[in-house]
Amino acid sequence: MTPRILPATAEAIAEAGQQLAAGGLVAFPTETVYGLGANALDADAVARVYAAKGRPAWNPLIVHVATVEEAQQLAAAWPEVAARLAATFWPGPLSLILPRAAHVPAAVSGGGDTIALRMPAHPVALALVRAAGLPIAAPSANRFMALSPTTAQHVADGLGGAVVLILDGGPSTVGIESTVVDLTGTTPRVLRPGMISRATLARALGAPVGGDEATHADGVPRPSPGMVARHYAPRATLRVVAREAIVGEVRAALDAGAQVGVLLRTALPLAGATVVALPEDPDGFARALYGALHDLDAAGSTQVLVEAVPDEPAWDGIRDRLRRAGTA
Ligand code: TXA
Ligand code: MG
Secondary structure: OOOEEEEOOHHHHHHHHHHHHOOOOEEEOOOOOOEEEEEOOOHHHHHHHHHHHOOOOOOOOEEEOOOHHHHHHHEOOOOHHHHHHHHHHOOOOEEEEEEEOOOOOHHHHOOOOEEEEEOOOOHHHHHHHHHHOOOEEOOEOOOOOEOOOOOHHHHHHHHHHHOOEEEEOOOOOOOOOOEEEEOOOOOOEEEEOOOOOHHHHHHHHOOOOEOOOOOOOOOOOOOOOOOOOOOOEOOOEEEEEOHHHHHHHHHHHHHOOOOEEEEEOOOOOOOOOEEEEOOOOHHHHHHHHHHHHHHHHHOOOOEEEEEOOOOOHHHHHHHHHHHHHOOO
16 A cells, blocks of 8 residues: 655644554654654554564664653653753754663563653654654654655655555755664763764763763673664665775776766766765755665666765764665
């Protein structure tokens, strides 16, 4: 069955809220990427999310709320760092890992004892949480390991019959998934970089924040279960290439018979390849990245070459996604 894509009017949001309250699934826009939502307090509904995505049960979901109070109720503890980060960055592209409150089904957390919480900045996402009257567990609305959707059409193309209702709130403006920061150890630690960088978090806290290479001071590594090496990937083979090497790499790929797509931040003449120009600034680049990769997949590219991006904190999330989308 093809899903219904509804413009996110008040009526459509009300209908979607009822679907969620009745245990159904709804895809909806957030400022980062589109999510596939279910009632976070209903273990059966949560199980349907895992099934729709083909996602392994050990990989926990992010729970979306509309107020800080709701978040506090879902966490078994709300330390000062959580209060500070929520006050500074919510609503926004930041997910906080905290101990999970006992009444939240363990299925949400992949069976673990923590929970990821986020207040999204998209008005439709917030209105949907309010309409449902429930916290919404929502991973990105794509099949496991595939590229995340930044439009309603991407969701329909990627999930097809697995989702019945898609709320269309326009293209996502942040464009890559939220920063995930673990607050359950002695030092906050970024598990998944995003557009709110580790450096920005540290500045807001006035204290150090660990990265995904770090372990806690207590010596216990806490890997984010979702950070499998190949992830966020288009169908094409993707490689990041230094600007000086692009002309030669494109020629070699064309000579080898590939359909070549290239993502560039500044123009280069590249005959024979499909070239997409992306903005030079990190915010603009992130906003356009997944859409460009979806387009190149749709155009039949078999090899995508991406011009290397700066080695600066503002690009951390983007470099992470390019690394995981790639094969090298
Ligand atoms: O921007 C986003 O975060 C989007 C939108 C829809 O909000 N959601 C999203 O969800 O990206 P998902 O499920 O595709 O990615 C969630 C990530 C995974 O890497 C998962 O392993 C990690 O967050 N995560 C979730 N709960 C966790 C937990 N309790 N402990 C550690 N990592 C967790
Ligand atoms: Mg995802």
